Amino acid sequence: MFADDVFSSIHNSSDSEAGCAHMQQDLGNNQALADKWQSLHREKPGDLIEIFRSGFQHWAIYVGDGEVIHLTEGGGSAELSLRFSSATLIAVVKREPLSKVAGNDDYRINNSSDEKWDPLPVDQIIGAAKKWVGKTVKYKVTTANCEHFVNGLRYGKKVSFQVEKMLEAVVAGSAAGGGAITGSAFGPIGTIVGGAIGAMVGVIAAPVRR
Known part of the structure; x- marks a missing residue:
């Protein structure tokens, strides 16, 4: 009888209802995250x-x-x-x-x-x-x-989007010889690509000596 009374008081409590609703929301959010994780890791041939x-x-x-x-x-x-x-x-x-x-x-x-x-x-x-x-x-x-x-x-x-993004950023932000600085924001590959593009920009932008 005591157990029934306790269950009844918990079940009818507004605080408990709010807590249950919050718990259900958390479970729903966790399930959504789990589903998303599985969708990103359920590999199929050709992926x-x-x-x-x-x-x-x-x-x-x-x-x-x-x-x-x-x-x-x-x-x-x-x-x-x-x-x-x-x-x-x-x-x-x-x-x-x-x-x-x-x-x-x-x-x-x-x-x-x-x-x-x-x-x-x-x-x-x-x-x-x-x-x-x-x-x-x-x-x-x-x-x-x-x-x-x-x-x-x-x-x-045969495309590489990470290289294309770095090229766009370097070309947009480079001054003469400054590509390596801009590219460094993209990590090691960015520094390599940025340096190469920066050098080209520097050659193109350099004034012609007469």
Whole structure:
């Protein structure tokens, strides 16, 4: 009887009702976050995987069974050393577990360019990606990086939006030779791209000596 009275008093309490409503809202919010997280991590073959490194994003393409194919250096899963990225290097295409490639970094599915371009058929994407595994390719951060590679596979468009954003910012904000300063706001890759563009802007803007 006592238990029934206690339950009744709690159930009928306005404070308790407010608390329950708040709890339900929290549960709803948590569920929404959980659903969003799952939607960003429920990989399907052909999905582009964006991995958040310090100062830049690494890209891979999901091929099923927990594995991705990506453009990387020959010695391991790490990306090509950024201090050399202003030059043309030789990279290798690898097929590795997503967990190994991502490591402790956050990642998400990012097929946002589907709004702009129609993705190629999944079988075609996966087939083309697998044919690249083990091959060496030329790598250059501004024209042939890991994002160019995966966009080429999914859409047939070799573009890198992180490079394009940096180029736009550097060109808009650069004075003669000042590109590296503007680009540095985008991390290591930004400094490399910014320095190169800043140098070009400096040459173009320099007065002609007569």
